Amino acid sequence: MTMKKLKWGMIGGGEGSQIGPAHRLGAGLDGVFEFSAGALDHRPDYGIDYGQRLGLGDRAYGGWEEMLEAEKKRDDRVDLVTVATPNATHFEITKAFLENGFHVLCEKPMTMTIEEGEDIVEIAKKTGNICAVNYGYTGYSLVRHMRAMIARGDIGKVRLVNAEFAHGHHADATDADNPRVRWRYDPAQAGVSAQFADCGIHALHMASFVTGQEVEKLSADTVSCIDVRTLEDDAMVNFRMDGGAVGRLWTSSIAIGRQHGLGIQVFGETGGLRWSQEHPNQLYYMPLGERLQVIERGEANLSPEADRTSRVTIGHAEGMPLAFANIYADLAEAISARKESRIMDSAANLYPRAEDGLRSMAAVFAVAQSGKEDGKWMDARPPMFR
Template identity: 55%
Template sequence: MQRLNWGLIGGGEGSQIGFVHRAGAEIDRLFELRAGAFDVNPAKSVEFGNSLGLDPTRVQGTWRDLLLSEKDRPDRLDLVTVATPNATHFEISKAFLEAGFNVFCEKPLTTTLDEARRLEVLANERGLICAVNFGYSGYPMVRHMRSLVSQGVLGAIRLVKAEFAAGFLADSSFDDNPRVRWRFDPEQAGNSLVMADMGCHAMHLVTFVTGQKVRSLSADLATGVEGRGLEDDALVAFRTTEGAIGRLWVSGLATGRTHGLTLQIFGEQGGLSWEQEQPEQLNFTPMGKASRILERGMDGISKEAAAANRITVGHPEGMVLAFANLYRDIASEIRARCTRSRSADPVLFPDVSDGRHMVEVVCAAVESSRNAGAWQSLE
């Protein structure tokens, strides 16, 4: 099968997420990196693209040149990934969607709700994919959790507790590092730091696993290190569309913690919990019975988790393969759309409506916090 043509914008040398995209997209040999504009500095972009061994005619200094050079090629890109700072996502994604390209945008999809709605309308009108990289939804045991909840193993969901609290903002001496600085700058990051950077991941996991959306929320966004323009800690109470109680804590100030993403779901019959730093296991606590640890790769795993499972049980997989699962889902969907058929594999990548819903959550949290925690209703 011929590999799909893939382009990358951002993700240049030294970037945090560029390598994970390149590794995740190419590992299954479904996509091949053909073109890109990798760095905000045009010379560095060209240098980096050349260092990857790409055809020099398809390495560009800017995303606008990339668009111009790709749009009329017979072998044009099948998918363009946008891995640049948040405030650029809308303009770049819009331009590529308007030119008929499928897009895989980093989170948050945009920095305003109006922009997110416009991308949703645009992608739907054009029949194009506009996926959003909530990459944790690619982990097999997250997919297993989703499957168990949808099979009713926990009964009706009553309580959801998500946490994404790490220590990466605890040392303010890093604030001048160019890879950190843009995250505090509303011009580049948008209206939120930790809610947009981390909270949307945790909330997406809540919606992905429960199959429910966020209906309303009340938030307290706070800045613990003086002088930062955006929040570095957030506490959110929320309710889901089916009435479950939700609790979310997001922070960059949890000193010494490395990642700190966890999800706990409690229903009428039992609970499940998952930690990103131990992603191969799920803790299952059925009511009145012994607790169990469910392992990735074990017998009896759901078909969604089995499809995402690559390596023999006991050999850790990890983030690159979680991203690869999203790329594989997107490749299946691109091929299905080309042949006007339905993908035979489970297609679970977060789409533009998930991306829009998470922008809605971030904007509602900012609004609530500005109004002393007043509850906000979502669409």
Template identity: 90%
Template sequence: MAKLQWGMIGGGEGSQIGPAHRLGAGLDGLYNFAAGALDHRPDVGIEYGQRLGLGDRAYGSWQDMLEGEKKRDDRIDLVTVATPNATHFEITKAFLEGGFHVLCEKPMTMTVEEGEEIVKVAKATGQICAVNYGYSGYSLVRHMKAMVARGDIGKVRVVNAEFAHGHHADAADADNPRVRWRYDPAQAGVSAQFADCGIHAMHMASFVTGQEVTKLSADIVSCIEVRTLEDDAMVNFRMDGGAVGRLWTSSIAIGRQHGLGIQVFGETGGLRWSQEHPNQLYYMPLNGRLQVIERGEANLSPEADRTSRVTIGHAEGMPLAFANIYTDLAEAIDARKTGREMDAAANLFPKAEDGLRSMSAVVAVAQSGKADGQWVDARPPSLR
């Protein structure tokens, strides 16, 4: 496979997500980090990009980057959008229309209507639009999905997903700019904690079970009362394959650090996985004994084998999960370039439709929460 050219918008110096993307994209030698507009301050972004080796392809704005790359014979193949939420739609749409494949950070858009538009643009241009639900890149999450798909636990009855942390529990932090924006509707949209973390858990539920959420009922609350948007939410949902879902997400759960986990209970078995302990998948067959499946052990699924990067017993971390998303995308892009069929085990990266479904769920949670938990349709109009 020829090395692909990769660019990044956002993710500048000091950002939380930028290093994870750069590590993930660079891990397998499939991409050359060729271009970037890394900061909303032009001079800062250019200077940091040059320090990272981008030379004259360190741009002062995403608009400059779009115009500059369109003119090049060695233009980037893929651009990652890692900017504040409110800018995702405009940038993603512009690069898709410019003929570039895009990996957008979540949430893909701020509204369902914007999400519908991105799906249409991706289809019309023929470009790949992926969304970074990066935790779906973990090896044992993919093995969990494979186990469910091949019927190891029978028909799924109940899914229990969580994403709870306590890092916004201090009321004294209410005016901290790094925290405050997340609860400001002008910057975050209609939801805070569910849009930030809860959609990761909901996407995980759909990814693992192969079922989509159809309707939901939400109880949302701002435990720190000065916040306009929620910092804790409990969501009940139903899925199109008959599964019942329960989801809790919180940013005020003191003692929780990251807190992303999923349990799936079927007719003949159950599975449990936690992102803080990603090397173990717990499997309990009906009337059997608890089994611990270790990442990297022999005879796992093809989906797990191709995404297990370090030898058994060594820790697997978030940048490696991100790397699996980038490897999937490299396989998809190269297959298109060379006119071949892509490896089916790589066709697991989250797509624009996943971003659209997530945005629709965010809006549904906000609507249901304001209506005292009334059940509402969680599907976007185009997918009903």
């Protein structure tokens, strides 16, 4: 990978943001991106002040439109823009930057509708610019090793995938009217889905990422366990994949005792694999008829995909910002390869694409509709992929 730093800009992720620091840590970790520009807050004065305190100088902008107009005129314009704003603004901002020649990493969900998602896919193809979506948990080293093991046939043909993303942080009914919680279950602000669109799509994308299969159809049971909520706080989704695998997915925000709760199990003809985001340093592998093996992050003889994304020595903790950093490292390699007219490192060619964001949005609408129709099976594919 080239040591010449690329220039990176961020929209959203301002002071007090939950996701902003993770992106700034991730982008800066390997020294491949320089934080060069930002429109960090919907309040112009706050955004400019915070950006200047972070060292952006006159490239701390009061809004994304101002940032776009200024950056596209610069010879040293940013190479990558991260969109970390509220969900309803993702489409407009991502579209504008792609059409003006910028590569984009958009937070999930990429859009609010399937039609918008298809537009973004088409714009990325037409312009040739990268549009990535931050399914950041696929950046974990052992998730990538899991994918490599499945691809090389270590567990045989995949039969069953069991994915979960369940937490209990919205379980208190007395807190249901808290504005920071309430908006998530309000269709006017969140769209057609709450918990599945927030967390479930991470688990569903993880299932596709590690198996190399896409979801074709699904059936969902959705429920609002706290009855004042319009949108679901718990969902159970059955799905079928295009390579023949059967899938089960549970996502919940009322599972008291669960903290983060993202995990995945894959069962094949000759073995099984299990990984959890709360214990990311271990991948459990059970070959048929043999003893359980614990694969440790950082150990010798892992896949190139795992070796490339392991920064700290074996036994030390790996966390979410490092997973995000691996997505940024992938994008830095992709952008640098284009600039240098060379083939990118295949072990880095794993960042989630606009197509992944589109498939997730199609699944969100399919889950919402299936939940309304008592679990009726729905086509989970976006129209352009049918």
